[in-house]
Amino acid sequence: MEFGVIEFRIDTHSGVAPYRQIVQQVRQALRLGLLEEGDQLPTVKEVVAQVAINPNTVLKAYRELEHEGLAAGRPGLGTFVTRSLADGSLGAHKALAAELGRWLQKARRAGLDDDSIAALFERTFRASMNEDVA
Amino acid sequence: MSTNTNAIETERLSKRYGRRTALDDCTVAIPTGHVVGLVxxxxxxxxxxLQLAVGLLEPTDGTITVLGGRPGAGPAQLARVGFLAQDAPVYGNLTVGDHLQLGERLNPGWDRALARRRIERFGLDPRQRAGRLSGGQRSQLALTIAIGKRPELLLLDEPVASLDPLARREFLADLMQLAAEHQPTVVLSSHLLSDVERVCDHVVVLAGGRVRVAGDVDDLLASHKVLTGARTVSTALPPGQTAISASHTDRQTTLLIRTAGPVHDPRWQVSDVGLEELVLAYMSADVPARSLAAVGP
Known part of the structure; x- marks a missing residue:
């Protein structure tokens, strides 16, 4: 049996419901181009064997993905990706990642630790979102 | 019998051992088709x-119905319910193979192929004496015997409490595969809330012999919120909202509430609640239990 293309991780201390974590991880993989249209998601049996969670949780996550139009179930076969979220922006990822890497080096040289970098990013991100709205 | 019969239904169920009350006036309905955490x-x-549900104990007062029948009422009822007692008891002097043979002789509906497959998968040697198995292997053997008769309802009493983290994870992963393949209703007791959060989609919270809250996990999480505000805020809540627990510092008040709709009071900062926080609040809540047991979505 061929195994699904992505592996899920469930963090029970995150405060995010397990089914939401699966939905978020699929969306993330779609955005990064790790999952593409036509890819099969791991079967319910594969997921529960791997991460020891309730089968209904996986079903609920897949139903939500179907509801969002990102996946579709094919009876007897499994659940398949029907739409990508990567679009045309994927081509720009490499250059942006390199630029971000250089920025991170600069921040560390300036003496920021990981928490400070995350806090600064978060604040700037929010401020720029507010500018876009205004 | 209808297909939507509850797995376990109790009505004012009580059990006393002499002067000690173990269960007190419990009314609860546990639906089929779920993995239920009894915490x-x-x-x-x-x-x-659990022992009342399997028929090992008789109620002192009230009634308990399991899959529409009386617990332990006869061979047909016994065949429908699998039970794994605490600490996964096995016969230390018998071999793994002896256990499988016992299971087959004692249970008319025994699934030999399923039992064999499980023993092979866990690398258990049929000639090995059960007393020499590791804790994890012993649990797997005991679960194999309980599941080998293909029960509709599987009752597990603290199945992972004595296992190390790796064996615990393997046991739960295997149990969830069973749940996905054969879809029995599973009721497992545990005081390990992180495990319950992973594997259960329905919970029943017991404290002091009473049912404090019971329901679908996602419904419970959606209908409870944590409110944080300045200490001076009055803790009076509008209709439709009930405080389950409250804590105060000199400057701050924190409430865990059950609510039918969104909270609009601007004096409170509203946040979602995790299952662990919710269960702990009900376990320690000093509230009349009967009024809380009936929480719906």
Whole structure:
């Protein structure tokens, strides 16, 4: 049996419901181009064997993905990706990642630790979102 | 019998051992088709409820119905319910193979292929004496015997409490595969809330022999919020909202509430609640239990 293309991780201390974590991880993989249209998601049996969670949780996550139009179930076969979220922006990822890497080096040289970098990013991100709205 | 019969239904169920009350006036309905977590501190009544459900104990008062029948009422009822007692008891002097043979002789509906497959998968040697197995292997053997008769309802009393983290994870992963393949209703007691959060989609919280809250996990999480505000805020809540627990510092008040709709009071900062926080609030809440047991979505 061929195994699904992505592996899920469930963090029970995150405060995010397990089914939401699966939905978020699929969306993330779609955005990064790790999952593409036509890819099969791991079967319910594969997921529960791997991460020891309730089968209904996986079903609920897949139903939500179907509801969002990102996946579709094919009876007897499994659940398949029907739409990508990567679009045309994927081509720009490499250059942006390199630029971000250089920025991170600069921040560390300036003496920021990981928490400070995350806090600064978060604040700037929010401020720029507010500018876009205004 | 209708297909939507509850797995376990109790009505004013009580169990007393002499002067000690283990279960007190419990009314609860546990639906089929779920993996249900029975949670509570030691001595809350979890084992007593499970032993009543399997027919090892008789109620002192009230009634308990399991899959529409009386617990332990006869061979047909016994065949429908699998039970794994605490600490996964096995016969130390018998071999793994002896256990499988016992299971086959004692259970008309025994699934030999399923039992064999499980023993092979866990690398258990049929000639090995059960007393020499590791804790994890012993649990797997005991679960194999309980599941080999293909029960509709599987009752597990603290199945992972004595296992190390790796064996615990393997046991739960295997149990969830079973749940996905054969879809029995599973009721497992545990005081390990992180495990319950992973594997259960329905919970029953017991404290002091009473049912404090019961329901679908996602419904419960959606209908409870944590409110944080300045200490001076009055803790009076509008209709439709009930405080489950409250804590105060000199400057701040924190409430865990059950609410039918969104909270609009601007004096409160509203946040979502995790299952662990919710269960702990109900376990320690000093509230009349009967009024809380009926929480719906």
């Amino acid at each position: 509570g501190a030691n001595g809350a009544g979890k084992s007593t409820l």
